Amino acid sequence: MNISKKLMLIVILTTVEVSITVFSAFEIAKGAKFHQLNFLHLKYINQLSKSINEIEIDKSIDTKTIESNILAIKQQPIDCLEEINILNKVIMEIINTNQALTICEKDIEVADTALSSLKQYENRAIDRHTFLTSLNHALYNFNEHSENFEEPIRKTVSFILITLIPLVLIISLFNILFISYLSRTISNSIHNLTLLLSSKPKDNINLDEDLEKNTTGELKALIIAARQRIREDFFNLENNKELQAIVKTQTASLQQANDELAQFAYRASHDLKSPLSGAKSLAQFVILDIEAGDTKEAINNAKIIYQQMEKLETLVVDILLLAKADISSEDITPIDFDQLIIDMKERLAWLMKDNPCTLETNITLSKPITSDKARFAQIIENVISNGLKYYDKTKPSPYVKCDIFDKSDILTIIVSDNGIGIPEQHQDEVFDMFKRFHVKNSTGSGLGMALVKKHIEFLKGDISFESSKDGTIFTITIPMDKQV
Numbered sequence: 001m002n003i004s005k006k007l008m009l010i011v012i013l014t015t016v017e018v019s020i021t022v023f024s025a026f027e028i029a030k031g032a033k034f035h036q037l038n039f040l041h042l043k044y045i046n047q048l049s050k051s052i053n054e055i056e057i058d059k060s061i062d063t064k065t066i067e068s069n070i071l072a073i074k075q076q077p078i079d080c081l082e083e084i085n086i087l088n089k090v091i092m093e094i095i096n097t098n099q100a101l102t103i104c105e106k107d108i109e110v111a112d113t114a115l116s117s118l119k120q121y122e123n124r125a126i127d128r129h130t131f132l133t134s135l136n137h138a139l140y141n142f143n144e145h146s147e148n149f150e151e152p153i154r155k156t157v158s159f160i161l162i163t164l165i166p167l168v169l170i171i172s173l174f175n176i177l178f179i180s181y182l183s184r185t186i187s188n189s190i191h192n193l194t195l196l197l198s199s200k201p202k203d204n205i206n207l208d209e210d211l212e213k214n215t216t217g218e219l220k221a222l223i224i225a226a227r228q229r230i231r232e233d234f235f236n237l238e239n240n241k242e243l244q245a246i247v248k249t250q251t252a253s254l255q256q257a258n259d260e261l262a263q264f265a266y267r268a269s270h271d272l273k274s275p276l277s278g279a280k281s282l283a284q285f286v287i288l289d290i291e292a293g294d295t296k297e298a299i300n301n302a303k304i305i306y307q308q309m310e311k312l313e314t315l316v317v318d319i320l321l322l323a324k325a326d327i328s329s330e331d332i333t334p335i336d337f338d339q340l341i342i343d344m345k346e347r348l349a350w351l352m353k354d355n356p357c358t359l360e361t362n363i364t365l366s367k368p369i370t371s372d373k374a375r376f377a378q379i380i381e382n383v384i385s386n387g388l389k390y391y392d393k394t395k396p397s398p399y400v401k402c403d404i405f406d407k408s409d410i411l412t413i414i415v416s417d418n419g420i421g422i423p424e425q426h427q428d429e430v431f432d433m434f435k436r437f438h439v440k441n442s443t444g445s446g447l448g449m450a451l452v453k454k455h456i457e458f459l460k461g462d463i464s465f466e467s468s469k470d471g472t473i474f475t476i477t478i479p480m481d482k483q484v
């Protein structure tokens, strides 16, 4: 039985105990009232007896006094019957004292008979002698009833005293014992629990098991709920820590992106500015040349302006490509790598013309590759164009080779050359924007490898390279199962 049920039992027992006590007190008080009524009854009987005596010693009959005497005598049994309720009747039935009720009823009947004789005498229906006889008969019955009434009432009151009061005492005793047992159980449980919870953590490895063994009922439920709540709060705290860590790393990467963007804006505007200012000054020379009539020099300067503008256009196109690299494309189609190489060669015609470098491509694919064609085109073109640009003029047969093949859902692109190589001290800057290490050898924006890196990251692939004075090998791997 849990604590709340035990407490409920105590409440019920106490209510029963109080109800019985109150009931007993009322019943004992009622017994006293019945004695009082009987005493009053005897007083009025005595008055009636005196009136009868006066009539007998030949005084005239005062019917009004006699009537009021009889009515007064009749009132006590009426009061008595009104006082008795159903429960009293049941008890009197059980202990066989219900003759008290019969006595009351008979007393009322006797009083009614006496009153009707009085009326008959007043109407001269009976004579004085008959009237006196009936009065004496009533007086006798009243007296007898009064005598017989005391015994059942006394018996009823003593029954209540003998049975209900010991019952109240027994319930009270049981209640006291039960309450002390309950308070001892609760205080013991609390004491054990306090010891258990205040024990050192090293002795507390099996706290759940100990709780299971040493506690029961509501206390056990309370501790289990509290432990669960603490665990959840702790978990939330840990989660908050995790969130804080995520926010910290993301803020750091945002900061880095912001720095890169600022650097990019600076470098881009710087690189855009130089061909523009060059072209501006040359345009002024062209005007002066034309004014001086020197058309030959004017044409030369205009040609330089044209070259500067071409450079500018390339730079703007490269910057645009780089900016677009982070935006996902919706043009996902099966890629025809042979056609991709043909198109690339067309675009690189300016670089391949008069270039002693040979370009060899090998494409071996087990299944069609479906992905963002433009990204693949830009990756391959940039890496191959670098091989062609930075070839070694001192080597007899410069070459660039490109192998494209797949294995276990991984597409591999290997571009190798026997060019001048990337200086060792700059190898970790190859993918940075605007970094160029062979300015004299060829033109460029220094954005090609940064663009390649962005595309590969977008495709969840990887790029690495090995470079020395003998040449450079770029290896690109792209997992095809991770493509959208």
Ligand SMILES: Nc1ncnc2c1ncn2[C@@H]1O[C@H](COP(=O)(O)OP(=O)(O)OP(=O)(O)O)[C@@H](O)[C@H]1O
Pocket (backbone or CB within 6 Å): 318, 382, 386, 387, 390, 417, 419, 420, 421, 422, 430, 435, 436, 437, 438, 439, 443, 444, 445, 446, 447, 448, 449, 450, 472
């Ligand atoms: N295969 C290579 N051999 C030797 N050097 C290389 C090779 N690839 C890249 N580099 C070096 O790395 C630098 C950066 O390459 P990246 O492609 O980013 O720029 P770029 O080719 O100079 O210009 P862009 O590609 O924008 O026209 C190059 O300028 C070059 O110095």
Ligand SMILES: [Mg+2]
Pocket (backbone or CB within 6 Å): 382, 385, 386, 444, 448, 449
């Ligand atoms: Mg390049």
